[in-house]
Amino acid sequence: MLVDPLARRNVDPSHVVLFHTALGVYAAWLxxxxxPWWRSRLTPALLLQIKTVLDNLDGQLARATGRTTETGRYLDTEMDLVVNLALxxxxxxxxxxxxxxxxxxxxxxxFLWEQDHRAARGExxxxxxxxxxxxxxxxxxLKAVYAAYFVPQERVLGGWFEARLRAVAGNSPTPEDRHAYTPLPITAVAANLGLTTQLAFLGACLLAGQPKFYTRSLPFQILLLLGVQRWREGRVRGRGQD
Incomplete structure (x- = not known):
């Protein structure tokens, strides 16, 4: 609903990124x-949902207007990190x-599970x-920041996921093994732990007056992902037993 009006006004997607970053940081400050409850709970909870809408909008606006850039992609990712840290x-x-x-x-x-899911299907x-x-x-x-913070995570996690695949499929996983290892449900689970859901849950915790319940949920989210990892390993192992 917002893409067309903003595209007609020639709004720069990077400016949308900076604006929703400011909203997120302001919510953290509040x-x-x-x-009062309206300032420490209601207002930041609403600001975070507006931030989510705009965060989903900036990429759509960039693609719709042919204005996707390397700078915009790095900026979006790193400004989300700024907001997450502040919150x-x-x-x-x-x-x-x-x-x-x-x-x-x-x-x-x-990010990695969706990437692997698509790669296994030639997408x-x-x-x-x-x-x-x-x-x-x-x-x-921006690239330097990404290389310092995100790339090590991608290498460690990506390497571990690949090692687990080889542990159950052998040193030369087949395309069928990779297909079984990257089913759609794993991307659905991970996507539903994405930033949109994170901020929605934090907003709900704020409204309930229990913001720390959100941060305490993060280890349990890790446990959920580990459970999904074991399940997808089992899918590959089951192929070898058939």
Whole structure:
């Protein structure tokens, strides 16, 4: 509903990213500040849902207007990290820093499982940027942050997922093994632990006056993903026994 009106007004998708980042950080500040229920619970809960809508909008707007860029993709990912860190620290204090890493591992699993699901079926995961002309200094800075924070997670988790596949399928997994290892349900589970759901759940916890219930849920989300991992290993192992 918002893509067409914003496209007609030539709104820059990167400006949408910066705006919803500001909303998320402001929501975190309100949570940390405290005060009346409407300021410490209701307002940030609503701001986070607006942030979610706009976060889903920026990519759609960029694709619809042919304005996808490398800068925009890195900016979106890293600004989400800024908001997540601010929110977790606002709710849990210093403990919010390691909790943010735990949350990142959940979101990285979502990214990797969808990537592997599509690769196993010969599908394109992410189209190339439609626009060039990125500011080289800005892009280099964003890439450096991504390389320092996200790439190690992707390598460790991706390497572990691949090692688990080889442990149950042998050193040379077949295309059929990879297909069995990456069924649609795993991407559905991981996607439903994505940032949209995370912020919706945090909003509900804020309204209930129990924001720490959200941060305490993160280890249980990891346990759920580990259970799904064991299930998909079992699918491959079952193929070898047939």
């Amino acid at each position: 949570i940390r500040r405290g005060g 977790n620290v606002a709710v849990a204090g210093k403990a919010g820093i390691p909790l943010t890493l735990l949350q990142s591992l959940i979101l990285t699993t979502d 394109v995961f992410r189209d190339g940027a439609a626009q060039a002309g990125d500011d080289p200094r800005v892009l280099a800075a």
